Amino acid sequence: MKIDKRDWMFIAVVVVVLGIFLSISGKEKTTTVPNNQMHKVSYDAAFKNAPAADASIFTRAFYKPDKKAAEVFCEPCHKEKGVAFPPNHPAKNRCLFCHKLKR
């Protein structure tokens, strides 16, 4: 099969799309939620239904932490403790979309 001009166009589009995809996924450097005593309430809420270490591999593969339950605590406590948001902080609902929990 000969690779003609249209094929090269297609390859170029694929490369550009892949490049954009990689550059976006590489940007995931938002600070994670510290796994400390202070943030224990949120971790406990997120992982309260976590399968035991000896659960089947499927149970563990499909398990998702309960992020919504954990997020309930974020903003009230940060307000109470006076933890400042950076001035250009994005919209503040769904904290855990951006700030990942540590495992």
Ligand code: HEC
């Ligand atoms: C749309 C994404 C997004 C959401 C949603 C979000 N944040 Fe952020 N947050 C960021 C970015 C980006 C920064 C600044 C860069 C960084 O800290 O990595 C930041 C910074 C912070 C900082 C300062 C971190 C530091 O190192 O000084 C805190 C604290 C914080 N966010 C808390 C929260 C809380 C609490 C919520 C939910 C109420 C929340 N964020 C929701 C993206 C987000």
Ligand code: HEC
């Ligand atoms: C019980 C209080 C409390 C709760 C609940 C809480 N935080 Fe925090 N958070 C703090 C305090 C206080 C700090 C300041 C640094 C420290 O002492 O860990 C902080 C710091 C942070 C930071 C900055 C860490 C860094 O490295 O600079 C991020 C990001 C953050 N919290 C995200 C969250 C998110 C997301 C949630 C909800 C899932 C949450 N926090 C829930 C009290 C809380």
